Amino acid sequence: MKSGDPEPIDDLSLVMASKRSAPSRTLEIVSKSANWLKAALKGAGVSFNYSSCEAEDHYGYAAISIVRKYHGQPACLDIKIAEIRDTAYVFADVRSLGKSEGTMFPFFGDLHSDGERDLLLHYIADFVISADV
Numbered sequence: 207m208k209s210g211d212p213e214p215i216d217d218l219s220l221v222m223a224s225k226r227s228a229p230s231r232t233l234e235i236v237s238k239s240a241n242w243l244k245a246a247l248k249g250a251g252v253s254f255n256y257s258s259c260e261a262e263d264h265y266g267y268a269a270i271s272i273v274r275k276y277h278g279q280p281a282c283l284d285i286k287i288a289e290i291r292d293t294a295y296v297f298a299d300v301r302s303l304g305k306s307e308g309t310m311f312p313f314f315g316d317l318h319s320d321g322e323r324d325l326l327l328h329y330i331a332d333f334v335i336s337a338d339v
Contacts, residue, residue, distance in 0.1 A: 232266045232289040233259055239287050239294035239317045240268040246327060247272075252334055259287075272330070274337030279304035283333045285326075293318055296326055300333055 236259040247254050252272060259266040267288040274281055280303035287296050294317040300310040313329045316322050 230266075230289075231292055235289040235292060235294050236266060236268050236287050239296075240270070242317075242323070243270060243285070243287070243326070247330075250334075252330075272334065273303075274334065276300070276302070276310075276333075276337045281310070281333075281337060283330065285330075287317070298326070298329060 240256070240258065244254075244256060247270070255271045255273075257269040259268045267286050270285040270287075272283040272285075274283070281300055282303055283298060283300050285296060285298040287294055289295070296313070296315055296317055298313040302310060311329075311333070313326070315325055317326065
């Protein structure tokens with residue numbers, strides 16, 4: 207691929223105009239998925255920290271963190287839930303807090319269906335049962 211200065215296209219500006227003209231449902235969608243995940247974590251006895259999506263804007267998200275020791279080093283599972291096109295999406299990754307390894311286990315998916323939510327639960331379970339409290 208040659209580098210250079212590409213001709214401008216208006217794809218992003220059209221998306222931005224569309225979003226500006228429609229009210230955001232971010233708070234509603236993110237809160238519903240975050241409440242489901244918090245209930246699942248509480249039901250499993252998994253301790254976590256939570257930061258809510260508090261503003262009704264297009265960029266709001268909720269964050270959940272689970273801290274454990276992984277192979278003797280402190281590690282944090284960071285889970286972020288955001289809304290894109292009226293669907294809740296989750297991005298999660300495990301970061302070592304004791305070494306400079308960076309992201310260890312990234313995960314991205316939507317929370318649209320029971321099957322998709324189940325994938326997230328399996329990802330979380332893998333981290334929790336592989337780590338010490």
